[in-house]
Amino acid sequence: MKNYPYVITVSSEKGGVGKTTLATNLAIFLKALNEHLPVSIFSFDNHFTVDKMFSIKGQKLTGTVAELLMETKGCDLLHTGQFGVSYIPSSTTLPELRGSLKGPMALAKILANSDIPGIIIVDTRPDLDIMTQNALFAADRVLVPIKDMASMDNCRNIFELFEKRGLDRKSLSLIPCLIDERIKFEGLFKDQKTLLKAFAINRGYRCSETFISKSPKVESLNTNPDGKIYPILTHGRGTDVYSQFTALGQTALREYADTKEPRALLFDNWQKEEDKRKKEAYFGRLTGLKSECMICGKELKQDSQVAYYCESSDGAAQGFIESDCFTGFLISAIFRIERELASDDPTRLMINQTARESVFVLNPAEGGSPASIDFHRFNLSGAELLKKQYPLAREPERDGFTGIVQGTLAGYEGQLRDAFLMVHPVDGDNPASILVDESYRELNKLKKTIAAQL
Numbered sequence: 253m254k255n256y257p258y259v260i261t262v263s264s265e266k267g268g269v270g271k272t273t274l275a276t277n278l279a280i281f282l283k284a285l286n287e288h289l290p291v292s293i294f295s296f297d298n299h300f301t302v303d304k305m306f307s308i309k310g311q312k313l314t315g316t317v318a319e320l321l322m323e324t325k326g327c328d329l330l331h332t333g334q335f336g337v338s339y340i341p342s343s344t345t346l347p348e349l350r351g352s353l354k355g356p357m358a359l360a361k362i363l364a365n366s367d368i369p370g371i372i373i374v375d376t377r378p379d380l381d382i383m384t385q386n387a388l389f390a391a392d393r394v395l396v397p398i399k400d401m402a403s404m405d406n407c408r409n410i411f412e413l414f415e416k417r418g419l420d421r422k423s424l425s426l427i428p429c430l431i432d433e434r435i436k437f438e439g440l441f442k443d444q445k446t447l448l449k450a451f452a453i454n455r456g457y458r459c460s461e462t463f464i465s466k467s468p469k470v471e472s473l474n475t476n477p478d479g480k481i482y483p484i485l486t487h488g489r490g491t492d493v494y495s496q497f498t499a500l501g502q503t504a505l506r507e508y509a510d511t512k513e514p515r516a517l518l519f520d521n522w523q524k525e526e527d528k529r530k531k532e533a534y535f536g537r538l539t540g541l542k543s544e545c546m547i548c549g550k551e552l553k554q555d556s557q558v559a560y561y562c563e564s565s566d567g568a569a570q571g572f573i574e575s576d577c578f579t580g581f582l583i584s585a586i587f588r589i590e591r592e593l594a595s596d597d598p599t600r601l602m603i604n605q606t607a608r609e610s611v612f613v614l615n616p617a618e619g620g621s622p623a624s625i626d627f628h629r630f631n632l633s634g635a636e637l638l639k640k641q642y643p644l645a646r647e648p649e650r651d652g653f654t655g656i657v658q659g660t661l662a663g664y665e666g667q668l669r670d671a672f673l674m675v676h677p678v679d680g681d682n683p684a685s686i687l688v689d690e691s692y693r694e695l696n697k698l699k700k701t702i703a704a705q706l
């Protein structure tokens with residue numbers, strides 16, 4: 253059975269609010285509270301705190317979060333770390349990867365396929381860049397530390413992002429952090445945490461019951477002559493923060509236990525449905541194909557030199573065209589060259605070459621009597637390069653258009669349908685690849701671009 257991780261992301265656009273302290277120590281407390289539960293962590297930041305805290309001396313490192321984002325399987329990147337927490341080493345090259353991430357759902361997909369068990373904690377950079385967005389969208393629970401009004405104002409952007417993407421804002425919870433309990437106010441809101449909580453709730457944000465105090469002890473765990481980062485679990489016993497992390501850990505474990513289907517599992521199911529749908533759509537397109545060449549009408553065989561895909565804009569006719577047939581059509585019907593051109597004739601070779609780099613469109617010209625065909629050539633990005641009108645001959649076999657036009661655009665009682673025909677080059681070794689999901693989507697985009705110009 254595949255494993256699907258439960259993902260907790262710690263995020264805030266503000267730095268210095270205690271994200272990394274929260275992420276790393278929560279991982280350690282979770283493991284301490286339930287030693288059988290696999291807990292792992294990685295960070296999108298480049299300060300290597302995760303590595304400093306969890307790596308084991310002399311450990312050989314293989315792979316980092318950069319490889320994770322490049323779709324190396326997550327469970328293969330986990331390193332056994334200190335305190336029983338597994339970690340994926342951090343990377344300094346993440347900014348270079350931003351461009352290659354396929355949108356904000358990439359990490360959700362990667363984690364759905366990661367086979368990482370238990371809980372995984374993701375620490376983020378103090379901004380809402382594409383990496384953080386990915387960490388937010390992959391999360392079952394997002395923890396947003398706030399320490400003052402400024403950091404609360406900042407989290408509005410996270411909420412707006414959730415709103416915009418239709419994500420459940422109930423998965424977001426604010427945690428008042430670095431709370432100085434010596435500060436007391438007069439009146440209703442007697443201290444910092446009560447004030448922050450009231451403001452949060454007033455704005456419709458969910459706020460954690462537990463808050464984290466500002467503690468000189470915790471601060472000293474980061475700054476010491478050993479240059480190490482010590483965990484609260486082992487070095488902060490007896491402090492308020494110790495009990496607060498215990499409470500946070502217990503809440504997280506409860507929520508984890510209550511989540512029967514983590515997002516990774518839901519995403520995987522959705523992905524399987526999508527794959528099935530794409531496959532069915534592809535086979536649907538394959539069965540709709542004509543089995544003959546769209547120009548000469550001869551049955552296409554395994555060894556036919558197929559070179560073009562041809563589709564009518566109304567979807568009624570779809571099929572392939574043999575290389576020689578289409579070049580022959582261009583030579584006789586378009587260039588009006590009467591004599592036979594040998595296969596190595598330079599004119600023929602040039603016409604053939606041009607055709608491989610073009611998209612052709614034929615459509616019945618409006619009005620005109622006798623009926624005419626508008627012939628257009630576009631480049632592969634859909635920019636029009638040429639347009640010319642060709643009258644159709646009274647005896648159809650004489651104009652060279654009959655095969656291609658009658659076979660595809662024939663309508664009611666000898667009329668042509670109000671549609672256009674698009675001819676696009678394909679890979680001769682695997683012509684049907686143009687009908688596969690992404691290529692076909694591209695082709696449709698091109699078709700739209702072209703239709704807008706007709």
Ligand SMILES: Nc1ncnc2c1ncn2[C@@H]1O[C@H](COP(=O)(O)OP(=O)(O)O)[C@@H](O)[C@H]1O
Nearest residue numbers: 267268269270271272273465466467470471474
């Ligand atoms: N509960 C706490 N009490 C005192 N200092 C803290 C506490 N939590 C974090 N700090 C200190 O605050 C600073 C910022 O914390 P950090 O976790 O790195 O925040 P972020 O990841 O949001 O930038 C660090 O120096 C850290 O040691």
Ligand SMILES: [Mg+2]
Nearest residue numbers: 271272297376
């Ligand atoms: Mg940090």
